[in-house]
Amino acid sequence: MGIAERREKEKIELRALILSAAKKLFVIKGIEHTTIRNIAEAIDYSVGTVYVYFKDKNAIFHALHSQGFNELGQQLALLMAVENPMERVKALGRVYINFAKANADMYSLMFSQPAPIDYLEEEHADEWKEGVLAFNVLKGTLAQCIEQGYFKGHTLEPLTYLFWSAVHGMCALYISERAKGVNLTDPDTIVERGYEEFLKMIGE
Amino acid sequence: MGIAERREKEKIELRALILSAAKKLFVIKGIEHTTIRNIAEAIDYSVGTVYVYFKDKNAIFHALHSQGFNELGQQLALLMAVENPMERVKALGRVYINFAKANADMYSLMFSQPAPIDYLEEEHADEWKEGVLAFNVLKGTLAQCIEQGYFKGHTLEPLTYLFWSAVHGMCALYISERAKGVNLTDPDTIVERGYEEFLKMIGE
DNA sequence: TTTGCCCTCTGAACCTTGTTCATTAAATTT
DNA sequence: AAATTTAATGAACAAGGTTCAGAGGGCAAA
Numbered sequence: 001m002g003i004a005e006r007r008e009k010e011k012i013e014l015r016a017l018i019l020s021a022a023k024k025l026f027v028i029k030g031i032e033h034t035t036i037r038n039i040a041e042a043i044d045y046s047v048g049t050v051y052v053y054f055k056d057k058n059a060i061f062h063a064l065h066s067q068g069f070n071e072l073g074q075q076l077a078l079l080m081a082v083e084n085p086m087e088r089v090k091a092l093g094r095v096y097i098n099f100a101k102a103n104a105d106m107y108s109l110m111f112s113q114p115a116p117i118d119y120l121e122e123e124h125a126d127e128w129k130e131g132v133l134a135f136n137v138l139k140g141t142l143a144q145c146i147e148q149g150y151f152k153g154h155t156l157e158p159l160t161y162l163f164w165s166a167v168h169g170m171c172a173l174y175i176s177e178r179a180k181g182v183n184l185t186d187p188d189t190i191v192e193r194g195y196e197e198f199l200k201m202i203g204e
Numbered sequence: 205m206g207i208a209e210r211r212e213k214e215k216i217e218l219r220a221l222i223l224s225a226a227k228k229l230f231v232i233k234g235i236e237h238t239t240i241r242n243i244a245e246a247i248d249y250s251v252g253t254v255y256v257y258f259k260d261k262n263a264i265f266h267a268l269h270s271q272g273f274n275e276l277g278q279q280l281a282l283l284m285a286v287e288n289p290m291e292r293v294k295a296l297g298r299v300y301i302n303f304a305k306a307n308a309d310m311y312s313l314m315f316s317q318p319a320p321i322d323y324l325e326e327e328h329a330d331e332w333k334e335g336v337l338a339f340n341v342l343k344g345t346l347a348q349c350i351e352q353g354y355f356k357g358h359t360l361e362p363l364t365y366l367f368w369s370a371v372h373g374m375c376a377l378y379i380s381e382r383a384k385g386v387n388l389t390d391p392d393t394i395v396e397r398g399y400e401e402f403l404k405m406i407g408e
Numbered sequence: 409t410t411t412g413c414c415c416t417c418t419g420a421a422c423c424t425t426g427t428t429c430a431t432t433a434a435a436t437t438t
Numbered sequence: 439a440a441a442t443t444t445a446a447t448g449a450a451c452a453a454g455g456t457t458c459a460g461a462g463g464g465c466a467a468a
Contacts, residue, residue, distance in 0.1 A: 003436075007444085032236070035425055046447045051427070111382070112316055135386045153404060157389060158397035161374065165398060166366065169373020173365075178315070182339045185361060193362035194369060200357060201405045207465075211415085239454055250418045255456070 015053045017043050019067070022060050027105035031061065061109070068106040069130030072099050076134055085144035090199060092138060093167050097191055100171035108175050111168065138164060151202075170194045219257045221247050223271070226264050231309035235265065265313070272310040273334030276303050280338055289348035294403060296342060297371050301395055304375035312379050315372065342368060355406075374398045 021042040025034040036057060040047045054060050075095050082088040100107040139160040145151055151159060170191045173179050180187050225246040229238040240261060244251045258264050279299050286292040304311040343364040349355055355363060374395045377383050384391050 007435095011445090036427085037425075047426090048428085048447055049445080052445070057426070111380070131382065132386055154401055155397070158394065158401045161377075161383070161388070161394050162370065162398040162401045165373030165377055166370040166402075167373070168377060169369030169371070170365065172376060173369055173372060176315070178335065179365070182336055184365070190362065190365050193359070194366040197358055197362045197366045198370075215416090240456085241454075251455090252418055252457085253416080256416070261455070 011053075014045075014049075018045075018050055018053055019060065019063055023064055023105070026064070026109065031109070064106070064109055066130065068103070068110045069134075071103070071106075072096070072110075073130050073134055075099055076137055080137075085141050085148060086150055088141050089138070089145060089163070092141065093163070093195055093198070096167050097171060097195060100175065101191065104175045107171060112172055112176065135160065135164065166198055167195065215257075218249075218253075222249075222254055222257055223264065223267055227268055227309070230268070230313065235313070268310070268313055270334070272307070272314045273338075275307075275310075276300070276314075277334050277338055279303055280341055284341070289345050289352060290354055292345050293342070293349060293367070296345065297367075297399055297402075300371050301375060301399060304379065305395065308379045311375060316376055316380065339364065339368065370402055371399065 018039060022034065022039050025038055025042065029038070036047055036050050039060075040050050050060075054063070076092060079088055079091050079095060082091055139156065142151070142160050142163065143156055146154070146156060174187075174191045179190055184190050186193075222243060226238065226243050229242055229246065233242070240254050241251055243264075244254050254264075258267070280296060283292055283295050283299060286295055343360065346355070346364050346367065347360055350358070350360060378391075378395045383394055388394050390397075
């Protein structure tokens with residue numbers, strides 16, 4: 001059955017084409033200002049076709065969202081090879097920051113863009129699983145650090161939350177460009193420099 | 205000239221009425237899902253009237269945005285009464301967190317909602333001044349801490365950025381409900397507990 | 409009191425955008 | 439060749455943002 005397979009492949013390709021066009025437009029114009037017609041035009045298909053492949057605009061956002069988490073998750077997973085847990089946490093932060101800066105658009109899609117109403121409800125739990133996974137990787141690593149005698153007097157869960165929040169906060173402010181308004185000496189490297197301060201605090 | 209004054213007062217009041225209705229709706233339904241018609245109905249005026257008082261939907265967002273920063277700014281300003289700079293930074297964080305949690309809607313309006321396109325441009329510099337002010341208050345306080353011998357080996361600017369980011373990050377994740385998905389023991393107090401961890405790190 | 413001006417408020421109408429669905433057209437199967 | 443299945447189309451609808459010509463009411467001058 002080669003024909004059915006070819007058709008299947010074509011469908012997958014068109015779906016991917018729609019996603020990549022949507023992503024590009026979301027980045028340039030923002031999600032709100034990207035219309036389905038924009039996307040359709042960009043790939044020379046009709047509006048209706050987009051709806052053949054995605055239930056609605058939400059579903060497109062949704063797909064990109066998952067895609068982003070998978071990418072980040074993969075990058076973080078690589079770090080499990082680092083033996084020393086303390087080195088690993090430090091690296092986790094760096095990788096996270098690099099990802100956020102290199103995929104600013106994707107990052108704000110993942111964390112800053114308010115999730116469209118309906119999708120927070122139903123299967124939300126399922127969708128967010130990649131995020132939970134990342135959180136647990138961090139938590140596990142910090143637990144190992146504590147076992148090894150680091151972070152004396154700290155409590156695991158809130159510590160994990162703090163760690164994630166600090167890194168996320170720096171990335172979010174950087175990406176939203178709020179950082180620029182504040183007149184920093186070198187806005188472009190502020191995240192890295194901020195992170196160094198954090199490591200300094202942690203540093204035994 | 206009592207008549208002109210009364211008219212002026214009425215205008216100011218109607219403007220405020222529109223704003224309060226808009227805020228209420230933004231909170232309940234989200235900005236995107238609040239329509240000008242919703243706002244008009246809520247205050248028993250016609251759609252057109254809203255446009256008499258505000259150029260467009262953006263302008264409403266804009267006005268609320270400024271309002272939020274003023275409120276937060278005022279609360280933070282009160283803390284300048286605290287003599288000890290180390291106590292003051294700690295308090296700044298607490299007040300900030302309280303504000304964010306008590307005005308979750310407003311807070312996400314201020315920081316998470318992507319600023320509508322056009323307004324990032326032109327007079328943006330002017331608008332963000334309240335934010336800059338808050339940042340500088342924190343920076344000044346931290347500078348005093350350093351003078352008094354705290355934060356040895358740290359650099360002022362990135363330290364300030366880190367501090368703000370950590371607190372902001374925790375608030376943002378909390379408000380966006382991402383925190384809930386992660387299955388924390390007690391999601392409601394996670395921000396406070398995370399902040400305690402941060403203070404522990406800072407604490408000499 | 410009457411006249412005319414000035415404001416505020418009105419809501420029908422227009423445009424854009426998300427979404428649907430009956431129809432077309434092409435490919436595959438019989 | 440005919441029938442069937444499937445993908446793609448785009449006109450049409452609903453809903454929301456925005457505009458604007460005009461209604462209506464108060465106020466001052468006549």
